Amino acid sequence: MSTVRILVGTRKGAFTLTSDGRRKRWDIAGPLFGGWEIYHLKGSPVDPNRIYASQSSGWFGQMIQRSNDGGKTWAAVGNKFAYDGIPGTHQWYDGTPHPWEFKRVWHLEPSLTDPDTVYAGVEDAALFRSADGGVTWGELPGLRGHGSGAHWAPGAGGMCLHTILLDPSQPGRIFIAISAAGAFRTDDGGKTWKPINRGLKSEHIPDPTAEVGHCVHRLAMHRSRPQVLFMQKHWDVMRSDDAGENWREVSGNLPSDFGFPIEVHAHEPETIYVVPIKSDAEHYPPDGKLRVYRSRTGGGEWEALTRGLPQRDCYVNVLREAMAVDSLDPCGVYFGTTGGQVYASADAGDNWVPIVHDLPAVVSVEVQTLP
Amino acid sequence: MIRVALPVHLRTLAGVGGELKLDAGDSPTQRALLDAIEAGYPMLRGTIRDQVTQRRRVLLRFFAGGRDLSNEPPDALLPPPVVAGTEIFFIVGAIAGG
Numbered sequence: 001m002s003t004v005r006i007l008v009g010t011r012k013g014a015f016t017l018t019s020d021g022r023r024k025r026w027d028i029a030g031p032l033f034g035g036w037e038i039y040h041l042k043g044s045p046v047d048p049n050r051i052y053a054s055q056s057s058g059w060f061g062q063m064i065q066r067s068n069d070g071g072k073t074w075a076a077v078g079n080k081f082a083y084d085g086i087p088g089t090h091q092w093y094d095g096t097p098h099p100w101e102f103k104r105v106w107h108l109e110p111s112l113t114d115p116d117t118v119y120a121g122v123e124d125a126a127l128f129r130s131a132d133g134g135v136t137w138g139e140l141p142g143l144r145g146h147g148s149g150a151h152w153a154p155g156a157g158g159m160c161l162h163t164i165l166l167d168p169s170q171p172g173r174i175f176i177a178i179s180a181a182g183a184f185r186t187d188d189g190g191k192t193w194k195p196i197n198r199g200l201k202s203e204h205i206p207d208p209t210a211e212v213g214h215c216v217h218r219l220a221m222h223r224s225r226p227q228v229l230f231m232q233k234h235w236d237v238m239r240s241d242d243a244g245e246n247w248r249e250v251s252g253n254l255p256s257d258f259g260f261p262i263e264v265h266a267h268e269p270e271t272i273y274v275v276p277i278k279s280d281a282e283h284y285p286p287d288g289k290l291r292v293y294r295s296r297t298g299g300g301e302w303e304a305l306t307r308g309l310p311q312r313d314c315y316v317n318v319l320r321e322a323m324a325v326d327s328l329d330p331c332g333v334y335f336g337t338t339g340g341q342v343y344a345s346a347d348a349g350d351n352w353v354p355i356v357h358d359l360p361a362v363v364s365v366e367v368q369t370l371p
Numbered sequence: 372m373i374r375v376a377l378p379v380h381l382r383t384l385a386g387v388g389g390e391l392k393l394d395a396g397d398s399p400t401q402r403a404l405l406d407a408i409e410a411g412y413p414m415l416r417g418t419i420r421d422q423v424t425q426r427r428r429v430l431l432r433f434f435a436g437g438r439d440l441s442n443e444p445p446d447a448l449l450p451p452p453v454v455a456g457t458e459i460f461f462i463v464g465a466i467a468g469g
Contacts, residue, residue: 076414
């Protein structure tokens with residue numbers, strides 16, 4: 001029977017939650033790296049025992065940890081993230097130029113074909129790659145250097161590159177997203193990039209339809225149909241059917257179209273999930289009800305999924321990295337909250353149970369489905 | 372040998388239970404001491420000083436013999452009692468955060 005392993009990053013360490021394919025009983029292990037912020041952990045799709053973790057601290061900076069045995073043991077690998085050349089400046093919150101400064105790794109994306117190759121999305125926004133299992137890192141400078149980098153500005157959470165999607169059908173194609181610059185695409189493995197934000201409208205920036213400056217919170221794709229992208233923006237849920245060239249809003253009947261994560265069902269490319277949050281000023285669910293919303297039509301029409309989720313007095317948030325799916329049938333859906341709960345649904349969102357109640361605030365959730 | 376006390380997170384990272392004992396050369400400076408720490412414990416690179424700028428991390432401080440050495444020039448000689456091993460060179464995390 002298959003095994004499901006959930007990799008949970010929190011404000012004070014990492015945890016692994018493991019179950020068999022029934023997904024009824026869970027073994028909880030951790031904390032790993034206790035006391036450190038674990039922004040993200042992710043396993044290689046080629047070798048699931050190879051897992052990378054981003055470990056950081058306001059005191060001690062950034063570490064990258066690597067496991068070769070499915071998380072049983074870990075070793076620190078390379079943590080030198082040096083911007084290529086003279087980093088230059090981006091815009092600060094007040095519009096003045098501010099030097100590019102490395103702060104932390106938000107997202108680690110292992111290659112689809114090589115367990116030693118892994119991408120890192122960092123704050124201040126840039127994309128790095130390692131081809132030696134995380135020992136050494138080099139920037140892909142074409143992203144910051146494509147022309148608009150000097151005009152990027154941080155969102156409230158910092159200027160982070162948080163989403164990295166590798167196109168399984170075109171090896172050179174990568175989609176990334178930055179708060180608050182927008183979405184970008186390369187078709188040549190990271191040498192050259194273009195903004196892909198046409199159709200986005202953000203009322204809180206000087207030019208609501210600007211080429212860059214949008215606070216994209218998360219992108220998602222189904223690997224069988226990589227030209228279709230879904231986006232949770234600061235406000236608005238968006239969809240593109242042409243690899244990001246054009247976007248249209250699919251917020252439909254959501255109670256709020258503000259939120260952070262967005263995820264796609266493992267077997268139904270038109271089934272997507274979001275967690276509406278009341279507003280950018282109130283980072284908790286509308287009406288104190290924690291509801292996942294599912295669309296089976298690729299957006300537009302949404303249904304509330306509430307069974308097993310708190311429907312009163314709930315004021316947690318679900319952060320952008322904190323939702324994932326497994327690849328079993330029926331598809332399992334998982335998310336973590338800033339209140340330290342990790343919820344699981346073994347039936348594509350119809351019913352939910354908390355796997356664990358009282359972890360530190362959950363920053364990221366990734367799922368590995370193991371044979 | 373120079374004796375160095377690390378904060379608990381760095382002891383865990385380095386896999387050491389107590390203070391470090393290091394040889395930082397004949398005329399040891401703060402820079403030479405940090406070089407020796409990073410040579411002996413490569414996993415600590417970047418955790419005490421930034422690897423690119425070489426600046427001390429802002430929420431860490433250095434103390435020895437009741438003195439704050441945090442803002443001493445990196446190439447100034449360490450105090451003789453630290454060099455002699457009679458005083459411990461403390462690397463301390465600031466009281467900050469949650």
